Amino acid sequence: MSEGKEYFVIDKKFLGDPNTEPLFPFHLYVYNPASQQYSTYLHANSPLIKDKRVFLEQIIDKGGKVAVSMKQKRTFLVHGDVKEEDIEDLVEEPVHELVLKREKMLKELEQKQAEGKFHFKKEFKEATTKKSGSFQVLIDQARLEIQTLSVTRSHTVSLAVYLAEHLLVEDNFINRVVAFSYHLAKSCGMDDDQAIGDIVCAAYLSHLGQTQVDFEYSHIPQLKMNGLQQKEFRKHPALSQHLIRKSGLLISERCNQLIVQHHERFDGNGYPDKKKGDHIEPLALVLGAASHILEFQTGRVTGTEVSMRAIINCFKNDAPMTGLEVEFGKVIYDNLLNMFEDENLSEAEGSSSDTEETKQAA
Ligand SMILES: [Fe+2]
Incomplete structure (x- = not known):
């Protein structure tokens, strides 16, 4: 459920074209299991250079989490031309x-x-x-x-x-x-x-x-x-x-x-x-x-x-x-x-x- 959450996790495909160094109008955060907190990894409007992309992809491949702040949800959705239901972490869990x-x-x-x-x-x-x-x-x-x-x-x-x-x-x-x-x-x-x-x-x-x-x-x-x-x-x-x-x-x-x-x-x-x-x-x-x-x-x-x-x-x-x-x-x-x-x-x-x-x- 997205209610009460501060961040939502995104998939690799939302990191943009791998052949370019895209700029995002939102910050990217990485989850740190040791501190159980998200920390800023890439500031908004900073290019996602190749080294940083490789690092993010490795985190995701190993089960880690790359996320966007809920406060920038609308910016993210408009930028990527996607709907809430396209983001697994934003889909409401059905009540058991x-x-x-x-x-x-x-x-x-x-x-x-x-x-x-x-x-x-x-x-x-x-x-x-x-x-x-x-x-x-x-x-x-x-x-x-x-x-x-x-x-x-x-x-x-x-x-x-x-x-x-x-x-x-x-x-x-x-x-x-x-x-x-x-x-x-x-x-x-x-x-x-x-x-x-x-x-x-x-x-x-x-x-x-x-x-x-x-x-x-x-x-x-x-x-x-x-x-x-x-x-x-x-x-x-x-x-x-x-x-x-x-x-x-x-x-x-x-x-x-x-x-x-x-x-x-x-x-x-x-x-x-x-x-x-x-x-x-x-x-x-x-x-x-x-x-x-x-x-x-x-x-x-x-x-x-x-x-x-x-x-x-x-x-x-x-x-x-x-x-x-x-x-x-x-x-x-x-x-x-x-x-x-x-x-x-x-x-x-x-x-x-x-x-x-x-x-x-x-
Ligand atoms: Fe008994």
Whole structure:
């Protein structure tokens, strides 16, 4: 894009007839990669003598840049009888389709917000009050918001946008984990584009390693595994990381760490490395909390399905339930309590942005 540029690069053919020593009504500049600046090489109305032309041609042949100031663009175009579209460096770069798609999603989100604010607590209560409650609204909201992340931020963020668009559609277990992780991270104030990109990708990829352990292990409730089964099952975070590295998939190092650490717990009783407290990535604890609560609810931990309301009451009343892990650190625990706080829910209280108090704890 020419907007904001001080110089535009020109091709050899614009250096005039090689058999003459032409005069140009504009200065010629040469780019210096060491200083990353353009410096004047030939002043306007000075003849381009043979030695100087050879030097300029060598620079261009070796990938260097010869340029004209944007202030003399019109003079250059008139002198050479050329149009802007004839100069490659003056042609506007087309806007990438992913950037256009993001702009569309931003407008869609803006329009949705204008129609009525999304109330996380209200929707979460709806989703968890009945046994057959649907997470679809929470998933749809997460999908829309994730699609507004900057696709030029990093590989991981653009992968998160892609996964949200193509996978975060129906109400299934993995999409519940992704949506719950997303809303919890946001509630905890860990909501910059990179953080959300990291946790979304990690939520989708953290159990890839389960495809490499005995099929039986993914079907035995975690508390009913014998020692050997548990040992094998607990390899899944490292196996997920191994598969991702082997595949060459580009994800950030933090996303990698979220995958490896999603079973680490704040008190040091997690696995695989028994990391403790601040040695654990906070987003790994967010993913760990969201995925564990949903695993517990669906019976993957104890073998018995439990209602989400029972889990919520357990958190609220600080009443332990066998197999239910709560060691996610104070910030995440407080934000979980805040998300679960739905008594006497009013329009104002239900706003997803009313978590400032707990955010500040972060
Ligand atoms: Fe896991």
